[in-house]
Amino acid sequence: MNPPHDSRRIVLIGGLILTALTLAAGLAVYAVMQRQAEAILVNSLxxxxxxxxxxxxxxINAGVANALTVSTRPFVIQNLQRIKGDPRDPTGREALQRIADSFLQTGFDGVVFHDVRDAEVARAGRLTVNPALSVPLNTETPARLLWDGQFILQVxxxxxxxxxVRLGSARAETTLPPLMRSLAEAGGQGRTAELAICAPxxxxxxxxxxxRTHRVFQRISRSQDGQPLPMSHALKGHSGSVFTQDYRRVPVVA
Structure with missing residues (x-):
């Protein structure tokens, strides 16, 4: 027998076992910490x-409710009735112009009235002409969310x-500064954080x-390289979180 040699073997084997156990423990701790970090990230997101x-x-709901006051105001109805009987009635036109102007003082950016023949009879403020994007909203009263350098609600x-009996129509537009702030604040959540607002x-x-891109996507595929983009799940009505790649081919949690 060679006790010194056996002793060295025991020490070597013991060291290897200790190293293996340390690595295993480290990997286990890392896996636990990774799951905890992912859970915190997902919950925060x-x-x-x-x-x-x-x-x-x-x-949007508040904006739509406010816009309804434009088409239901009694004086609007009365004066469009006058114009229906006489399209050239100056009294009705002047009254509708004053009403349109008054709505600008209540938060609207633009208001326009059309008579039963769809001819414009009064206009006030700024109204969108050619928005970069116009998306119908799923609201009880038909409305659209526009992009013209900012979010605009159109009813x-x-x-x-x-x-x-139809007398004409009223169109009202309102900018939505809180939505702009929400879009800007999303970028403050991290260097790669991004908020996407899309429609089918x-x-x-x-x-x-x-x-991040500050770019309107008038049409973009819901998938990339055969894999659905994160927004594709949301547009299908799914909820939850997913670890995948976004349109930039960057790994993301969405």
């Missing part, structure tokens, strides 16, 4: 997105008399300017 979602719904509604467009999608 979901909380942020839910907050943005509530803000968008609140602003076009028929003006009807008490019997439901046939099998593709259309997106308002993203936090």
């Amino acid at each position: 979901e909380a942020s997105l839910q907050s943005d979602r509530r803000l968008f719904l609140s602003e 076009v509604r028929d003006v009807v008399d008490p019997s439901g 467009l046939d099998v593709d999608m259309q997106c308002f300017p993203l936090t």
